[in-house]
Amino acid sequence: MRVLLVEDDKPLSAALSQSLRTANHAVDCVFCGKDALNAVLDDQTDLVILDLGLPDIDGLDVLKSIRQKSKAMPVIILTARDKITDKILGLDAGADDYLPKPFEMDELLARLRVIERRQGTAATAIVSVNNVSLNTQTLELFIDNEIVSLPRRELMLLKALMENAGRIQSKQKLESRLYEWGEEVVSNTIEVHIHHLRKKLPDKFIKTIRGVGYSIPQKGS
Numbered sequence: 001m002r003v004l005l006v007e008d009d010k011p012l013s014a015a016l017s018q019s020l021r022t023a024n025h026a027v028d029c030v031f032c033g034k035d036a037l038n039a040v041l042d043d044q045t046d047l048v049i050l051d052l053g054l055p056d057i058d059g060l061d062v063l064k065s066i067r068q069k070s071k072a073m074p075v076i077i078l079t080a081r082d083k084i085t086d087k088i089l090g091l092d093a094g095a096d097d098y099l100p101k102p103f104e105m106d107e108l109l110a111r112l113r114v115i116e117r118r119q120g121t122a123a124t125a126i127v128s129v130n131n132v133s134l135n136t137q138t139l140e141l142f143i144d145n146e147i148v149s150l151p152r153r154e155l156m157l158l159k160a161l162m163e164n165a166g167r168i169q170s171k172q173k174l175e176s177r178l179y180e181w182g183e184e185v186v187s188n189t190i191e192v193h194i195h196h197l198r199k200k201l202p203d204k205f206i207k208t209i210r211g212v213g214y215s216i217p218q219k220g221s
């Protein structure tokens with residue numbers, strides 16, 4: 001998922017984003033409420049992790065503004081305010097979940113998986129197309145029932161294609177799934193990854209639709 005991390009504590013933000021990336025999420029970091037609201041508007045975010053004690057706008061007000069714009073956007077609150085009344089306020093303001101600091105990173109990741117499952121993006125962990133199977137949660141790849149290891153970015157790209165088997169994915173769409181907000185993207189990055197992927201995948205598994213994008217065969221075809 002593409003996570004918007006709203007946390008003004010920079011060391012904590014850095015540690016969290018690193019763990020999230022290791023768990024194969026893309027992370028956009030912002031450090032105040034105003035930037036959080038701007039980022040949510042840009043429509044790339046799948047989930048918001050929101051600290052309540054922010055330097056400009058109170059996190060609860062940020063949450064209320066997010067809810068005015070999007071009722072469905074999943075929001076997990078992280079906060080040092082751990083009184084039960086704070087928790088109730090947060091949940092009533094529209095948070096999907098609430099984690100008091102200090103928390104275990106593993107617990108946060110587990111709660112992200114719950115939201116992911118609820119949204120149906122990871123309803124089935126294993127996606128199989130012909131003789132290629134990918135576990136979209138662990139990113140284990142099997143070709144002809146043998147495990148194959150690939151660099152993470154290639155796996156993420158393959159995941160995007162396999163979850164949309166039979167549908168054309170534009171280069172732009174693939175880039176946005178792979179790259180984080182603000183990161184510089186070299187113009188031929190996707191082509192390079194596709195080139196490497198093809199060497200490891202069965203012949204003609206990834207089809208190029210010139211000028212449009214890429215696709216892989218529909219499941220079972």
Ligand code: CA
Binds near residue numbers: 009052
């Ligand atoms: Ca804070």
